[in-house]
Amino acid sequence: MQKLVDRYGRIIDTLRVSITDKCNFKCLYCNPEKIKFVKKNNLLNYEEIIEIIKIFLNLGIKKIKITGGEPFLRKNFIFLLNEISKLTEFEDMSITTNGFLLYDFIPEIKKTNFKRINISLNTIEKEKYKFITGIDGLEKVIKGIEKGVKEDLKLKINVVVIRGINDNEIFELIKFGEFYNITVRFIELMPAFYQKCFLWKNYFISGENIFEKIKEIGKVELIEREKNFSPNTLYFKIEGYKGSYGIITPLSKPFCHLCNRIRLTAEGSLLLCIASNIKLNLNNMIRNESNYHSIEKKIKYFIFEQKPLKHNLMTQKLPYPMCNIGG
Numbered sequence: 289m290q291k292l293v294d295r296y297g298r299i300i301d302t303l304r305v306s307i308t309d310k311c312n313f314k315c316l317y318c319n320p321e322k323i324k325f326v327k328k329n330n331l332l333n334y335e336e337i338i339e340i341i342k343i344f345l346n347l348g349i350k351k352i353k354i355t356g357g358e359p360f361l362r363k364n365f366i367f368l369l370n371e372i373s374k375l376t377e378f379e380d381m382s383i384t385t386n387g388f389l390l391y392d393f394i395p396e397i398k399k400t401n402f403k404r405i406n407i408s409l410n411t412i413e414k415e416k417y418k419f420i421t422g423i424d425g426l427e428k429v430i431k432g433i434e435k436g437v438k439e440d441l442k443l444k445i446n447v448v449v450i451r452g453i454n455d456n457e458i459f460e461l462i463k464f465g466e467f468y469n470i471t472v473r474f475i476e477l478m479p480a481f482y483q484k485c486f487l488w489k490n491y492f493i494s495g496e497n498i499f500e501k502i503k504e505i506g507k508v509e510l511i512e513r514e515k516n517f518s519p520n521t522l523y524f525k526i527e528g529y530k531g532s533y534g535i536i537t538p539l540s541k542p543f544c545h546l547c548n549r550i551r552l553t554a555e556g557s558l559l560l561c562i563a564s565n566i567k568l569n570l571n572n573m574i575r576n577e578s579n580y581h582s583i584e585k586k587i588k589y590f591i592f593e594q595k596p597l598k599h600n601l602m603t604q605k606l607p608y609p610m611c612n613i614g615g
């Protein structure tokens with residue numbers, strides 16, 4: 289099998305596929321009020337997505353994550369999961385979601401190979417949840433988590449830590465992970481695409497500060513990475529707690545030297561870094577070129593030449609709304 293390698297020697301083996309830029313949430317740090325959604329005719333259809341995924345599989349991609357916006361909003365979403373599940377060469381298939389629609393989809397998800405699901409859950413306080421997301425949906429999300437645990441899905445909870453808003457809930461969220469025996473990951477806030485209503489620096493709290501709060505709870509022991517653990521996450525156990533926990537520090541301690549991922553947007557653009565606006569239009573290629581070998585060569589060259597060594601998010605904001613590029 290081929291390998292995708294950039295000029296810094298990093299092997300790229302993970303593809304995040306955004307199937308829609310639409311989301312039913314209006315999170316403080318993610319979804320601007322006047323977002324421009326991709327026009328329907330510019331969206332990749334499922335057949336095009338599958339063809340592009342097959343190309344990347346042939347190029348050496350081993351892990352695939354389906355994202356949005358909110359992927360469960362895309363009509364016939366399960367059809368796509370079933371079709372990708374037929375590509376058994378993948379080592380790992382996962383979904384990232386806000387969890388609002390998870391409960392209803394679990395029976396169908398269980399029939400696919402997408403057994404790992406990452407769920408955004410920044411608070412377990414009802415009114416605060418509504419404040420952060422714009423949706424009164426906490427109970428529905430927790431109901432989905434409970435059903436997912438019962439059905440033996442591999443769940444991870446992602447918590448974006450926001451100073452003065454939810455940083456006082458770290459202990460409660462750790463207890464939440466312990467109760468359900470699932471992984472909870474605490475993530476540094478990143479600078480938003482727009483900053484008129486949400487000044488990022490006022491709400492940022494570093495991973496080191498988060499970790500200090502966690503060490504007050506109990507003795508911390510680092511754990512070895514499992515096969516499907518992300519290289520961007522420091523994983524650990526807390527004495528007396530069943531769950532596993534992690535910290536992701538894209539700003540205070542960037543992990544760019546370990547970056548193994550690329551992103552396909554809902555409109556078919558290939559992005560090499562969450563902070564880069566350099567992209568390759570695969571939409572036009574898949575619709576107008578019949579020679580897939582030629583497309584593969586262009587992708588390999590683009591990744592080798594254009595994937596940046598690191599981001600500059602401490603001095604610049606994200607070039608796109610997070611919901612446009614799949615988180």
